[in-house]
Amino acid sequence: MSVPYRITIRVSEDLVKKLQDIVDKYNYNSVSEAIRFALNEFVAKHDVDNTNNIDLKLPRKVYNELESEVNTGNAISIDDLIRFILREYAKNKTNNNKN
Numbered sequence: 001m002s003v004p005y006r007i008t009i010r011v012s013e014d015l016v017k018k019l020q021d022i023v024d025k026y027n028y029n030s031v032s033e034a035i036r037f038a039l040n041e042f043v044a045k046h047d048v049d050n051t052n053n054i055d056l057k058l059p060r061k062v063y064n065e066l067e068s069e070v071n072t073g074n075a076i077s078i079d080d081l082i083r084f085i086l087r088e089y090a091k092n093k094t095n096n097n098k099n
Contacts, residue, residue, distance in 0.1 A: 016031070019031045019034060027060055063078070066078045066081055
């Protein structure tokens with residue numbers, strides 16, 4: 001994944017070890033990926049807009065399938081793909097309830 005900005009921070013050795021444990025336990029590709037995920041969660045939590053956020057835990061297999069769709073260009077991001085899937089699901093449920 002290409003990111004346009006780099007941020008350098010300094011953390012304790014203990015924190016790095018804990019981060020690496022999280023990476024290993026939850027199958028992140030790197031500490032950087034885990035930190036990006038955490039930063040996205042932090043920003044989403046503190047972002048004031050007209051939407052509601054939910055926490056969603058996916059099995060790694062499902063996440064990998066979504067990631068594959070993004071990597072092949074079928075979606076902009078995993079978040080965008082999940083929003084699309086949920087919109088389609090809600091649209092179908094609404095249409096089925098009208099019948």
